[in-house]
Amino acid sequence: MPESAESTEQGLSPTGQGTILITGATGCLGGELAKRLARSGQSLRAIAREGSDTSRLEALGVPIVRGDVRDQAAVDAATEGASAVIHFAGLFRNGGLPDQEYRSVHVGGTSNLLSAARRNAVTRFVHCSTIGVHGSIENVPADESAPTKPTDIYQQTKLEGEQLVQAAIADGFPGVVVRPAGVYGPGDDRHLKLLRLLKQGRFVMFGDGRACWHPVFIEDLLDGFEIALKAPKALGNTYIMAGPRWVPLAQWIEQAAKTVAAPPPRIRLPYWSLLAASIACETLCKPIGIAPPLHKRRASFFVNNRAFSIDKARREIGYDPKVDIEEGLARTAAWYRQEGLL
Numbered sequence: 001m002p003e004s005a006e007s008t009e010q011g012l013s014p015t016g017q018g019t020i021l022i023t024g025a026t027g028c029l030g031g032e033l034a035k036r037l038a039r040s041g042q043s044l045r046a047i048a049r050e051g052s053d054t055s056r057l058e059a060l061g062v063p064i065v066r067g068d069v070r071d072q073a074a075v076d077a078a079t080e081g082a083s084a085v086i087h088f089a090g091l092f093r094n095g096g097l098p099d100q101e102y103r104s105v106h107v108g109g110t111s112n113l114l115s116a117a118r119r120n121a122v123t124r125f126v127h128c129s130t131i132g133v134h135g136s137i138e139n140v141p142a143d144e145s146a147p148t149k150p151t152d153i154y155q156q157t158k159l160e161g162e163q164l165v166q167a168a169i170a171d172g173f174p175g176v177v178v179r180p181a182g183v184y185g186p187g188d189d190r191h192l193k194l195l196r197l198l199k200q201g202r203f204v205m206f207g208d209g210r211a212c213w214h215p216v217f218i219e220d221l222l223d224g225f226e227i228a229l230k231a232p233k234a235l236g237n238t239y240i241m242a243g244p245r246w247v248p249l250a251q252w253i254e255q256a257a258k259t260v261a262a263p264p265p266r267i268r269l270p271y272w273s274l275l276a277a278s279i280a281c282e283t284l285c286k287p288i289g290i291a292p293p294l295h296k297r298r299a300s301f302f303v304n305n306r307a308f309s310i311d312k313a314r315r316e317i318g319y320d321p322k323v324d325i326e327e328g329l330a331r332t333a334a335w336y337r338q339e340g341l342l
Contacts, residue, residue, distance in 0.1 A: 018083025018123075019043040020229070023069055023113065025062070026052045028188045029128070029180075030088035033222050038062055047078040047089075069109030072116070079116035084124040084229060087113055090158070097291075099153045106157035110164050118173065124235070125175040126228045129162040130155065131214075131240060131308060133179065136300075140212055140307035141246070144179070144238050151304075152297045162238075169236050176228045176235060181242035181308060185218030185328060186335035191256070195333055195342055198253070199260040206299070207271035209250025212307035216243040217328040220321035224313065231317040239313040243321050243328070246307040252325065259329040260342070274299045 020037065024030035025046035038044055038060040047065045048054050054064050067074020069089045079085065091097065091105050110127070117125050134142050135149030150156040162177055169175045184191050197203035224241040228234045247255075254264045278292075278299040285292035313319035323331075336342035 019045055019081060020084045020086060021045045021047065021078055021082040022086045022088065023047055023078075023109075024088030024090060024128075025057055026054060027088060029183060029218070029221070030086070031056060032187050032218060033086065033088075033225055034062055035060060036222055036226075045078060045082060047074065069112060070104050072112045075109075075112045075116045076119065079113070079120045079122065082120060082122055084126070085113060085117050085122055086126045086128070086225065086229065088128045090128070092154070099157075102153045102157040103160070106154075106161040107164065110161035114164060114168050114173070118168075123174055124229060125165065125168075125173065126225065127162065127165040127175060127177045128225075129177050129179045129238075130158050131179045131181050131242065131306065133159040133162060136304040137212070137307055138305070140305060141214075141309040142240075142307065143309040144240055144312055151300065154297065166238070174235055177238040178225060178228050179238065179240045180221055180224075181214045181216040181240070181306065183218050183221055184215050185323075185332050188218055188332075189336075189341070191332060192336055192341055194253075194256055195260050195336065198257045198262045198265070199342070201262065201266070203253070203257075203265045203267075205250070205253060205265040205268045206274040206302045209248060209253065209302075211249045211303050212246045212305045213249045213252045214242045214246035214306045214308050215252070215325065215328070216241060216321060217323035217331075220323050223321075224319050227317050227319055234317050237312075237316065239317070239319065240308045240310055241313055241319060241321075242308045242310050244324055247325060249302065255325055256329055259333045271299075271303055274302065 020042060022030050022034050022044060025034045026048050034044055034057060044062045046057050046062050047067055049068050050066050057064060065078040069075055089109055091102055132155040133148045133150055134146050135151045148159055150159050165175045165177055220243060221241055257264050278294045278296045281292040281294040310319060333342060
């Protein structure tokens with residue numbers, strides 16, 4: 001676990017003084033950070049919606065406040081007595097959700113947490129945003145000062161939530177904003193479909209594969225969030241946290257294929273064919289109220305540029321990701337096999 005010589009500031013020490021509230025702790029990233037912090041002796045609390053699976057948190061001894069981040073009373077109760085808040089709760093891309101759902105969680109939920117944090121004198125608020133707020137990068141690598149150009153409702157509302165935190169910081173609030181790159185690794189199943197299709201020889205590559213892809217292995221990102229939680233220099237700042245390097249998308253796919261002992265994709269089709277199919281799928285599914293299995297946001301994976309500089313986080317707070325894509329994909333595939341998924 002990364003340490004800082006100054007990490008005792010704001011009532012938090014390397015051994016874990018004070019209670020930390022984690023939102024989104026039933027998800028992958030929030031859950032893995034909760035597991036790491038709980039095992040190190042940190043006092044934790046989580047807020048989770050009614051009906052959500054909290055068994056892993058309960059096994060760790062993490063107290064659960066039942067409620068939704070959109071409910072101010074529940075957020076107030078969860079935040080009372082907390083020294084810090086780590087805000088992961090959010091909706092991931094789903095073509096079947098109305099725009100207002102994203103806005104109510106990413107903007108309304110963040111607003112509720114900020115209000116509660118102020119009232120309860122929280123001394124550090126770590127907000128999980130996304131590198132998606134930058135859209136597709138024109139001049140690589142992009143740093144934190146690059147223009148924000150969200151291209152879908154997920155990215156737009158994540159940006160709006162982040163802006164609420166930044167406005168609070170400008171007013172003296174003790175916040176930190178983290179923009180993670182695309183996370184992968186044990187505990188995260190978002191790359192399972194990719195590895196399965198490659199193993200089965202059914203993956204289709206759309207476009208020329210030259211778009212940049214910049215992933216971050218989950219253990220490196222968890223290190224980054226611990227630093228954001230404890231390093232005094234992090235307060236008031238925004239940090240991009242990604243892996244050691246970016247690669248062309250084609251290289252990422254080829255390495256993923258190698259990881260599952262499969263040849264690189266044999267079928268390559270023009271991107272426009274995928275885009276046309278995704279538009280048709282959304283058009284057909286929307287009137288009948290079902291989530292389209294294919295949508296424009298998913299298709300954009302093949303063409304959006306994702307390449308970032310992590311120099312600011314390295315220089316100011318010592319963020320130092322170590323897991324490159326070969327090792328990271330191997331460890332991810334091994335976990336899928338261990339779980340009987342691959």
